Amino acid sequence: xxxxxxxxxxxxxxxxxxxxxxxxxxxxxxxxxxxxxxxxxxxxxxxxxxxxxxxxxxxxxxxxxxxxxxxxxxxxxxxxxxxxxxxxxxxxxxxxxxxxxxxxxxxxxxxxxx
Amino acid sequence: xxxxxxxxxxxxxxxxxxxxxxxxxxxxxxxxxxxxxxxxxxxxxxxxxxxxxxxxxxxxxxxxxxxxxxxxxxxxxxxxxxxxxxxxxxxxxxxxxxxxxxxxxxxxxxxxxxx
Numbered sequence: 001x002x003x004x005x006x007x008x009x010x011x012x013x014x015x016x017x018x019x020x021x022x023x024x025x026x027x028x029x030x031x032x033x034x035x036x037x038x039x040x041x042x043x044x045x046x047x048x049x050x051x052x053x054x055x056x057x058x059x060x061x062x063x064x065x066x067x068x069x070x071x072x073x074x075x076x077x078x079x080x081x082x083x084x085x086x087x088x089x090x091x092x093x094x095x096x097x098x099x100x101x102x103x104x105x106x107x108x109x110x111x112x113x114x
Numbered sequence: 115x116x117x118x119x120x121x122x123x124x125x126x127x128x129x130x131x132x133x134x135x136x137x138x139x140x141x142x143x144x145x146x147x148x149x150x151x152x153x154x155x156x157x158x159x160x161x162x163x164x165x166x167x168x169x170x171x172x173x174x175x176x177x178x179x180x181x182x183x184x185x186x187x188x189x190x191x192x193x194x195x196x197x198x199x200x201x202x203x204x205x206x207x208x209x210x211x212x213x214x215x216x217x218x219x220x221x222x223x224x225x226x227x228x229x
Contacts, residue, residue, distance in 0.1 A: 004157075031215050043158075043204065043219045056216070091157055101146045101208035101215050105157035 004106035006092050012112045018080040021109045024073055025094030033103060034067055034077050035091040043091075049075065050097075082113045116145065116207045120220035128228045133177075133192040135223050137205030140186065146208040147188045148217065149179055153201045161203070164188060175199070200227045 005024040013019055025032045033048040047057040052069045060067070064083070069075040079086055089110050093103040121136040139147065147164040162173025169181045175198075179190045188205060205220040 033216075042221045045216060048216065050215070093158075095215060097215065101217060102148060102160055102163055103217060105150075105159070107157045 004092055004094055004104055006090075006106035006109050008109060009107060010110050010112075012114065013082055014114055015083055016081040017113075018078065019082045019086075019111060019113075021077040021090050021092075021111070023075045023077070023092030023106060025075070025092070026096075026104055027073065029094035029096050029104075030072075031095040031097060031103075032069060032075050033093040033095075034075070035093065036088045037091060037108070038088045046077070079111075082111075084113045087111055087113050116140065116209055116218045118205050118207050118218055118220040120203075120205050120223050122223055123221065124224050124226065126226040126228055127195045129197055130194050133190070133195045133199065133225065135190040135203050135205075135225065137179075137188045137190065137220060138186055139188060139205075139207045147179075147181060148206040148208075149173065149177070149188075149190050150204045150206060150219075151175075151201050152204065152222075158204060161190070195225075195227045197227050197229065200225055 007022045030051050034046040037043045046059045047067045049069045067077045089108045091105050091108045093105045095103045117140045119138045149161040150158040151161050152158045161177050162171045164171050164181045172178045177192045181188050202222045202224045204222045206217040209216045
């Protein structure tokens, strides 16, 4: 398996622009997680899905952030409008419900908002 | 709610020396416990996982961790550090019940290996 795939790997955008981050989980995994990593706050869980349904979005910082999972093999995290404080590395991870919670992480998308 | 405390945001060891990275969790029920490693500009990679089958868990790259319920600890060790071990290490604990698939991560410990 190719592992969790994220695109783009790097994104540089200007404040106010819309940003869309993409994730393809490991085939067969039924949980998908979006995290944000910054020096100040560490690794934060933003939202997670089970069988394509959002289960907990309490970590989404504000209404500018939205996430969707239209099917089992694709998810997006959208920021509209983007702000400089959104600059971070965003990770997607997936897991299988009968594997005791271990999550497999993608390589991340480094977002820079100028 | 679960929480994880990693003592020491930075640890430096000499090549060949013992590596000890500390992790304490707070939970009334022994959860699943994990150690992940993050190399620069990469995602997190699972090092090892505790599942209650054995208190001493062996992972990849010569690392192991011992679960001590009485101390609510899950420290990571490696007998002899190698330059390639330089990375950031994260301890994580799973939730319980409906939240058992969420992981709560510690703030990470950056390991430096001095030649």
